[in-house]
Amino acid sequence: MTAASRRDPHSRRLSVHFRRIAGRILFVALMVAIGVFFALPLVWLFVAPFDANPTMAVRWPDWTLGSFQRLADNPYALRSILNSLIIAGGTMAVTVAFGTLASYALSRVRIPGRDALLYGLLLLSSIVTGTAAMVPTFQLMNAIGLIDTQTGVMLVLAGGLLPTVVFILKDFMDSVPKSYEESARLYGAKPHQVLRDVVIPIARPGIAFVAIWTVVQVWGNFLVPYLLLREPTSQPAAVLMYTFYTESGQADLRLISAFCLVFALPVILIYFFVNRRFGFRFYGGIKS
Known part of the structure; x- marks a missing residue:
């Protein structure tokens, strides 16, 4: 070699x-x-x-700190943050309430085509987005008299988020052992008591997750409130930010920058709260 x-x-x-x-x-x-x-x-x-x-x-x-002083002097800025909190909180309440009931029913009741129904709803909610359904949504809200109302915005947003929430929560409901429910019924618990005292406490991490996810989805939503709300006093922050221009038509960066920081603070606080409370380790139920 x-x-x-x-x-x-x-x-x-x-x-x-x-x-x-x-x-x-x-x-x-x-x-x-x-x-x-x-x-x-x-x-x-x-x-x-x-x-x-x-x-x-x-x-x-x-x-x-002059930018924050200008923000405080704006008659609609801080009110829009309150409007965002109202819309996000109302949408979360509707979505979590109906999503919990629907996911529990789909988890416990055996109906033909149940899985196909779930996947179909999830697919349609992804394809038929707010932009695609803009005209029929406006006509529907106008027909039932919910134009320029925050209630109409909450219902439209909740309807768009419910399929995904039901799809997520069903896995948490499936992981709740049925033996727990049977034991509660043996002691005379009514169906609503079983759901309230047995199922919901075990599925609480999943419910907390979809609640926070709903708030985040609604918080920055622009299209639906812009479409349905006309009065500046009822518009959320994501829509009002669109009006921050100077007299010459240029974006008012002083006002926008201060408003963006205030607008982001609730989401940042939610992040720290969820991280401290759950550590982002969301899992459902107890395996039997």
């Missing part, structure tokens, strides 16, 4: 080692670039409201 042939295995090992190091460096560089790409908007969100003259660029601010 020649000296060149003896050096070949060593050279190949060095080549493989070099390629591994180069691959790791490229992977880390790619992750850093992606992280910076997603972090820049968040940095702008927390920095621009305190800049006297904010721009779309991320820079060290000229510190001031």
Whole structure:
């Protein structure tokens, strides 16, 4: 065996080692670039409201609280946050209440085509989005007199979210052991007591998840409130933000930046609450 042939295995090992190091460096560089790409908007969100003259660029601010003073002076800004809370809370209540009842019924009652019905509803709710159903939705709300009412917005949003909520909650309901319900019935519990005292406490992580998910989905929804609400006093924050322009027709970045931070705070608080309470480990029931 020649000296060149003896050096070949060593050279190949060095080549493989070099390629591994180069691959790791490229992977880390790619992750850093992606992280910076997603972090820049968040940095702008927390920095621009305190800049006297904010721009779309991320820079060290000229510190001031004047933007928040302008926000407080706006007659509709803070009220729109309250409107968003009302719409999100009402939609969540309707969705969770009907979603819990429907998912429990579908989990316990055996009907032909049950799974096909669930998948069909989920598919239709994904295909027939708010944009595709905009005209019939407006005509329906107009026919029943719910135009320019927050109740109409809640019902439309809840109707769009219910198929997904039922689909998610059914798995949690399936994981509740039926023996628990049978034991409760032996002690004389009525059906509503079984649901309230046995099923819901066990499926609480799933119900909490769909409640938070519903609030997040509704919080930033623009199309449905923009379509159905006309009065600025009843519009949520996602719609009112569209009106923040200067007299020259340019986007008012001072007002928009401060409003975006206030608008994002409820979602951030929800994140910390859910992370502290559940740790984002959502699982349903107790396996029998």
